[in-house]
Amino acid sequence: MSHKAAIIDRIQSIQLEEAPLPVIPRFKYPEGETISTFVAMAEKAGARVLCTENEAHTYAVINGKVTGQKHYYSAFHDSKPLQDATTEELAELTVAIYKAPLGVAENGAVWIGEDALPQRVGIAIVEQLVIVVKVDNIVYNMHEAYQTIEPQALGYGVFVSGPSKTADIEQSLVVGAHGACGLTVIVEK
Incomplete structure (x- = not known):
């Protein structure tokens, strides 16, 4: 028996008592400040936030975002489905517009699961990303978010907070290095 196999056997032979998962407390947060906190945190992360009055306004x-754009994907328009796009068509994609089922105030992030992403790469390769979230679907913190999304039921999902950005060891900030250069979040009443 190899040393590796012996170690694995010893580890597997250990019998541990099952322990219940810890109870996560309900954290208090300022009443009535969820939306203003979401907007402030999303803007702090580099997103542009627009608030709309209704679906027609959204x-x-x-329409203003895609007017004149030759290559775009929109969950709201009759654009070519991303799942059918070729590599060349994906490379030319400039704007993508998605519907998010959830926003999180404490970090200004929006959640998009695989059901809203016809191509996982679509969210990362565009120049401008637009995400629409309804005001009623914004929760205050990540604890509430995870109670809502059930991540274990999905194969893929992502929280997006601001455009892509990175800084090297010299602290030179680069926007768009690993994803969209710009993020606009539309908060719809």
């Missing part, structure tokens, strides 16, 4: 804002 649609008008989205």
